[in-house]
Amino acid sequence: MKRARFADDVCPIARTTDLMGDRWTPLVMREFLVGPRRFDQLQERLGVSRATLSQRLDRLVAEQFLTTVQYQDNPPRHEYVLTDRGLAFWNVLAAMWQFGEDWLFGEFGPKVALEDRETGRRVRVAVVNADTGEPIDLLSVRVGRSKTLPRG
Amino acid sequence: MKRARFADDVCPIARTTDLMGDRWTPLVMREFLVGPRRFDQLQERLGVSRATLSQRLDRLVAEQFLTTVQYQDNPPRHEYVLTDRGLAFWNVLAAMWQFGEDWLFGEFGPKVALEDRETGRRVRVAVVNADTGEPIDLLSVRVGRSKTLPRG
DNA sequence: TAAAGTGAGTTCACCTACTGAACTCACTGG
DNA sequence: CCAGTGAGTTCAGTAGGTGAACTCACTTTA
Numbered sequence: 001m002k003r004a005r006f007a008d009d010v011c012p013i014a015r016t017t018d019l020m021g022d023r024w025t026p027l028v029m030r031e032f033l034v035g036p037r038r039f040d041q042l043q044e045r046l047g048v049s050r051a052t053l054s055q056r057l058d059r060l061v062a063e064q065f066l067t068t069v070q071y072q073d074n075p076p077r078h079e080y081v082l083t084d085r086g087l088a089f090w091n092v093l094a095a096m097w098q099f100g101e102d103w104l105f106g107e108f109g110p111k112v113a114l115e116d117r118e119t120g121r122r123v124r125v126a127v128v129n130a131d132t133g134e135p136i137d138l139l140s141v142r143v144g145r146s147k148t149l150p151r152g
Numbered sequence: 153m154k155r156a157r158f159a160d161d162v163c164p165i166a167r168t169t170d171l172m173g174d175r176w177t178p179l180v181m182r183e184f185l186v187g188p189r190r191f192d193q194l195q196e197r198l199g200v201s202r203a204t205l206s207q208r209l210d211r212l213v214a215e216q217f218l219t220t221v222q223y224q225d226n227p228p229r230h231e232y233v234l235t236d237r238g239l240a241f242w243n244v245l246a247a248m249w250q251f252g253e254d255w256l257f258g259e260f261g262p263k264v265a266l267e268d269r270e271t272g273r274r275v276r277v278a279v280v281n282a283d284t285g286e287p288i289d290l291l292s293v294r295v296g297r298s299k300t301l302p303r304g
Numbered sequence: 305t306a307a308a309g310t311g312a313g314t315t316c317a318c319c320t321a322c323t324g325a326a327c328t329c330a331c332t333g334g
Numbered sequence: 335c336c337a338g339t340g341a342g343t344t345c346a347g348t349a350g351g352t353g354a355a356c357t358c359a360c361t362t363t364a
Contacts, residue, residue, distance in 0.1 A: 003352080004199065004200070004352095010263055012249045012250070012251070012252025012253045012256065012262050013248050013249050013252060014182075014252075015252045015257070016248040016252040016256065017179060019256070021177075022174065023158070023169060023173040023174070024322095026173060027158075027165065027166060027169060030163070030166075039341050039342070040339085040342095043341095050324090051322075051324095052321085052322060053342095054342060054343080074331070074332085075330055075331040085255050087290055089251060090288070091250065091251055092244070092247045092248050094247070095247035096164070096247075099164070099243055100163075100164025100165060104164065110164050112295050112296065112298055114295060115296040116292060116293060118292070123283075123288070124283065125282060126280050127247055128280055128285075129275055130276035130278035136243070138242040140270070141269055142269045143185065143266060146262055146274075155322070155323080155349065190312085191312050192310085192311060201352050201353065203314075203315085203316095204350090206313060206314080227361075228360090
C-alpha cells in the first residue's frame with residue numbers, strides 16, 4: 001500500500017503536513033534562516049543521508065519553496081535559496097521554535113534564542129488573530145465553510 | 153541504523169520536529185480542535201492504520217500532549233483529551249493552517265475557514281513579535297546565545 | 305442462554321522509505 | 335597527470351507504515 005498523501009485534502013493543516021510532515025524537511029528549511037545553502041553544507045550540518053537530502057531538496061524545489069541559483073559557471077555550481085513561499089514558511093518554523101522553547105526544554109530553557117538582528121534584543125513569538133492582535137485560543141475558534149473568493 | 157532523533161537537540165525547532173515531524177501526528181492533534189476524541193473515531197476520520205494510530209497516541213500521552221479520561225466504568229472506556237501542552241501546540245497548527253491557506257490552495261482558496269466560535273467572523277492567523285506586535289520577518293531575526301534564566 | 309455488537313487495541317506479512325558507505329561525473333588547480 | 339571539490343546516485347540492509355484479521359472484556363438484543 002502507498003503511504004498516505006494529503007496534498008489534495010480540504011484541510012490546510014493536512015496540506016502543510018503533506019509537505020513538511022517528516023523528520024527532515026522542517027530542519028532543512030530551518031537552515032535557510034541564515035541565507036543560501038549548498039548541498040554538502042546542508043548534509044554536513046544536518047547529518048542527514050545524502051540520498052534523503054537530495055530527495056527533500058528536489059521536492060522543495062518542485063514545490064517552489066526553494067530555487068537553485070548558479071553561483072559559478074565552470075564547473076556549473078548552484079546553491080539553494082528561499083522563494084517567497086519558502087520565506088513565508090518561516091511563520092510555521094517560528095511557531096515551532098516558540099512552542100519548543102516553552103514546552104520542550106527543562107527548567108532552564110534552551111541555550112539558543114531568537115533575537116532581533118539589529119538590536120540584539122530577545123524576540124518572543126506570538127500567534128495571534130490578525131485583526132484583533134489577541135492570542136489565538138483553541139477554544140475560541142471553530143472550522144466553518146469558507147466563502148470561496150478569488151484571490152487578489 | 154536507527155532513525156535520526158532530535159529530542160535532545162539544542163534547537164527548539166528540532167525538538168518540535170522530533171515530536172511532530174511525521175505524517176500523522178499533526179493530523180491527530182488537529183482532531184482535538186473540536187474536543188475529546190476516541191480511538192475508533194480518530195481511526196475512521198483519519199484513515200490511519202490502527203497500529204500506527206495506537207503508537208502515535210501512546211507517544212502523545214507519554215509526552216503529555218494528551219491524557220486519557222475514563223468516560224465509563226463498565227466496561228472501562230476512555231477518551232483522549234488535550235493537556236495544557238497539547239493545547240499550546242495549537243499555535244503551531246494555527247500557523248500551519250494559515251500557511252496552507254495562503255500558499256497551498258489554488259486561486260479560490262480552501263473550502264474551509266477558521267472562524268470565531270461566537271461571532272462566526274473569519275479569523276486570520278498572524279505570527280508576530282510578542283512585544284511589538286509586528287510580523288516576524290525572517291530577515292529581521294537571528295539566532296543567538298540565550299541567557300539561561302530559570303523559569304518563573 | 306446464545307449471538308451479535310462495541311471499544312480499544314495487538315498481531316501479521318508485506319512493502320515503502322531511510323540509513324551510511326561507496327561510487328560517479330565533470331571540472332579545476334598544482 | 336593526479337588529487338580535490340561539488341553535487342549528486344547507487345546499494346544492501348533495516349526501521350517503520352500498511353490493511354486485514356484477530357483478541358478480549360463487557361453489554362445489548364433475540
